Amino acid sequence: MFRNMKMTWKVFLVTGGALCLVLTGYFVDNTHAKDNLPRGRTASAIVDGNYPASYYPNTELLGADEMRITALGTGMPNQTRAAVSISYLVELGNGDKFLFDMGSGSLANLFSLRPDFSKLDKVFASHLHIDHVGDFMGLHIAGWLSGRYSPIHIYGPTGSKPELGTKAFVEGMSKGYAWDLQTRSGALPDLGAKIEVHEFNYKQENEIVYQHNGVTIRSWPAIHSLDGSVSFGLEWNGLKYVFGGDTYPNKWYTEYAKDADVASHECFLPPKALAEYFGWDLTQATYVSTRIHTEPSAFGKVMAEVKPRMAIGYHSVQSPENNAAIMDGVRSTYAGPLALARDLMVINVTKDTMVTRMAIVDEYVLPPDVTQAYKDAPRTDPKNPSEHILAGKWKGYTPPPMPKK
Numbered sequence: 354m355f356r357n358m359k360m361t362w363k364v365f366l367v368t369g370g371a372l373c374l375v376l377t378g379y380f381v382d383n384t385h386a387k388d389n390l391p392r393g394r395t396a397s398a399i400v401d402g403n404y405p406a407s408y409y410p411n412t413e414l415l416g417a418d419e420m421r422i423t424a425l426g427t428g429m430p431n432q433t434r435a436a437v438s439i440s441y442l443v444e445l446g447n448g449d450k451f452l453f454d455m456g457s458g459s460l461a462n463l464f465s466l467r468p469d470f471s472k473l474d475k476v477f478a479s480h481l482h483i484d485h486v487g488d489f490m491g492l493h494i495a496g497w498l499s500g501r502y503s504p505i506h507i508y509g510p511t512g513s514k515p516e517l518g519t520k521a522f523v524e525g526m527s528k529g530y531a532w533d534l535q536t537r538s539g540a541l542p543d544l545g546a547k548i549e550v551h552e553f554n555y556k557q558e559n560e561i562v563y564q565h566n567g568v569t570i571r572s573w574p575a576i577h578s579l580d581g582s583v584s585f586g587l588e589w590n591g592l593k594y595v596f597g598g599d600t601y602p603n604k605w606y607t608e609y610a611k612d613a614d615v616a617s618h619e620c621f622l623p624p625k626a627l628a629e630y631f632g633w634d635l636t637q638a639t640y641v642s643t644r645i646h647t648e649p650s651a652f653g654k655v656m657a658e659v660k661p662r663m664a665i666g667y668h669s670v671q672s673p674e675n676n677a678a679i680m681d682g683v684r685s686t687y688a689g690p691l692a693l694a695r696d697l698m699v700i701n702v703t704k705d706t707m708v709t710r711m712a713i714v715d716e717y718v719l720p721p722d723v724t725q726a727y728k729d730a731p732r733t734d735p736k737n738p739s740e741h742i743l744a745g746k747w748k749g750y751t752p753p754p755m756p757k758k
């Protein structure tokens with residue numbers, strides 16, 4: 354940390370106008386000293402906007418005015434190793450972290466970043482398709498195993514009926530996971546078992562669903578399969594990130610995403626590519642691609658209207674053929690800044706810079722270290738099998754003695 358401060362002072366001496374940079378760097382170090390970094394990692398500040406060509410997780414301090422957006426999943430429900438289902442992680446210079454969707458498969462990409470799981474306690478669900486919430490219970494339990502000692506919060510829409518809303522989804526999943534949750538309660542921190550559901554009206558238009566610590570998140574409706582898909586806009590410190598839920602091009606997105614720095618929105622396979630991908634006839638593929646979702650030329654039209662500093666398209670599998678079809682479609686209607694997101698693409702955003710890179714991660718990454726607060730958090734009422742089952746222990750094995758506490 355001291356070395357970083359010295360470097361920023363040098364910048365100050367060379368260029369008098371960089372006083373803000375100096376102070377920013379100083380506060381960044383203080384903010385992120387609180388992050389629980391894995392052993393062996395020392396994070397450094399980015400000096401003068403010189404980002405490494407690739408992002409190595411936990412090696413960079415996020416600037417106090419900076420936002421980092423990581424695409425954890427950009428694919429389809431029938432995921433591949435390179436493209437799991439939808440999820441985005443947004444990290445802010447104030448230390449806050451937010452997950453938008455937690456589609457099936459995205460948890461492994463989240464773990465590959467070795468994040469501080471005590472801070473990953475907020476998921477904003479765009480809708481309740483499995484490719485958007487399939488790993489929510491996985492995150493609930495794996496995050497609880499890996500450092501979270503507080504409740505996990507899910508913010509999600511109502512449905513057209515109570516049984517189709519986020520609250521019903523979580524209650525149903527919790528019942529389904531009852532055996533799992535029982536086995537871990539008592540062994541893991543008590544509060545980590547809790548799920549707090551914040552259900553909001555899917556019809557609300559650019560109204561607040563979350564406001565805390567200078568961060569405001571609003572939602573508006575999307576048009577997708579049934580009522581109950583939404584998009585989110587996150588505003589903090591003069592920066593705006595928009596996360597689009599699955600949708601047909603809709604008037605709310607083109608209005609409320611307008612001043613976004615980064616606007617993400619689905620960019621589905623065009624009909625012909627979708628027909629080949631699923632083995633569907635062209636009629637069905639055209640219906641799904643252009644009535645339930647947003648095909649590439651429509652995505653381009655939306656972005657030409659919104660005019661974000663960076664447009665992000667996702668929700669496909671970018672084989673070379675698909676990538677060409679998607680790019681042709683988008684570029685037929687939109688000439689602005691564009692990133693077709695792949696899993697583990699990272700965007701760093703400040704008011705002046707926009708840097709898009711890929712993260713470099715290990716396939717066999719170990720979980721991050723947990724904090725002392727996690728170790729000290731109360732655990733009560735551990736569970737055991739019944740006497741009947743314990744009586745079945747095989748006499749041919751004696752376990753080693755338990756270590757003294």
Ligand SMILES: [Zn+2]
Nearest residue numbers: 480482577599
């Ligand atoms: Zn969907």
Ligand SMILES: [Zn+2]
Nearest residue numbers: 482484485599
């Ligand atoms: Zn989807």
